[in-house]
Amino acid sequence: MSLSTHVLDTARGCPAADVHVRLARRAAHGYVALAEARTDKDGRIREWTPLGREWTGTLEAATYRLIFDTGGYLGDDAFFPEVTVVFTIADADQHHHVPLLLSPFGYSTYRGS
Template identity: 55%
Template sequence: MNLSTHVLDTARGEPAGGVLVHLYRWSGDDWIGVAQGRTGTDGRLHSWAPEPRWCRGTYRLCFDTAGYFGLGAFFPEVSVVFVVTDAWRHLHVPLLISPYGYSTYRGS
């Protein structure tokens, strides 16, 4: 499986470049850090470091929105929890952000 994300700033109408994203996996009693990356100028996260080893389970993407909007960010972090049932399948999790709101969905 591979995972991609795309962060769009809906208030500015353009990609959100430079957003730090952390990936975690639920281990049964705590979240374990798996990988991290930063969106490019096109708002897309092109590569994870280190490259994750995928398995079924529950994962969490944490987007550092305070790093993008600044210290006064109303939502300083956006966490998106999702479940991987097929480790071979490509998943795309886009995030639409603005200073006072966000939304996400399962993309293709």
């Protein structure tokens, strides 16, 4: 199973480049950090950098979270300096895409394709 994300700056009408994103999996006592990446010039993350031995390059059926460093991208304009999106993967054979639509005062997300 693969995971991708796409961050779009809805206030500027363009992709949000260079947004730092962390991926973690829910465990018995909190979350375990798996990987991180930065959005490319198109606002996309297609590949992740492992953060330790927990990352195998694929995801299993479980609950995960993506933590977007929106303050690093928006700077002083960020009302929400960090956005955390929690989602559950039921079918690990499917590709999962989690877009984030971002502005200084709001955000929206959904399951993409």
